[in-house]
Amino acid sequence: MTLQMKINIENKQTPQTVTYPMTMSNDQLKKNITAWKLDQERPEETPMTYTRKLGSNRGKTRLWLEGNILSAKGWESGDRFNVILLDGVLRYVKTPEGKRKVAGKPGRPIIDTNTDKISETLNTTTGTKVGVTVLTTSITVQAL
Numbered sequence: 001m002t003l004q005m006k007i008n009i010e011n012k013q014t015p016q017t018v019t020y021p022m023t024m025s026n027d028q029l030k031k032n033i034t035a036w037k038l039d040q041e042r043p044e045e046t047p048m049t050y051t052r053k054l055g056s057n058r059g060k061t062r063l064w065l066e067g068n069i070l071s072a073k074g075w076e077s078g079d080r081f082n083v084i085l086l087d088g089v090l091r092y093v094k095t096p097e098g099k100r101k102v103a104g105k106p107g108r109p110i111i112d113t114n115t116d117k118i119s120e121t122l123n124t125t126t127g128t129k130v131g132v133t134v135l136t137t138s139i140t141v142q143a144l
Helices: 026-041 117-122
Strands: 002-007 016-021 048-053 055-057 060-066 080-086 089-094 103-105 108-114 129-134 138-143
Touching: 048 060, 060 117, 080 117, 089 117, 117 138
Parallel strands: none
Antiparallel strands: 002 016, 048 129, 055 060, 060 108, 080 089, 089 138, 103 108, 129 138
16 A cells, blocks of 8 residues: 655645655655655756675675765765665665764765665665665665
8 A cells, every 4th residue: 555645846836746655654754755855856966876786794684885986976974864765765865864874984985784674675685786876965776
């Protein structure tokens, strides 16, 4: 079962329709709507796309992003972000109030996510290649 919502975005003529699974908590729904609004409101930007393979660490699925993948779009160590897990999509959204922080050193930022929720969300297993799309305000990961 899904929830469809019409959301009015500033500077847009017609409302946009967004669909979310009904299994989501109110907090998750608010995060997803906020991330979606950020995408709609920002000026057009050319995304950087990469392919990565999911690894494993201590029996859990791992996604490791580092270096130029992040810094090319302004993601630096110390930046704060939230993680949004939506069926088929893993998303990192940069926000000053984020619960997580980009690790690493200046010039070599690292985002290391180590949880089986990655495999569950992307409907994949360890060793699967995933597409990573990096923008200045978000990173989207989807199975290929």
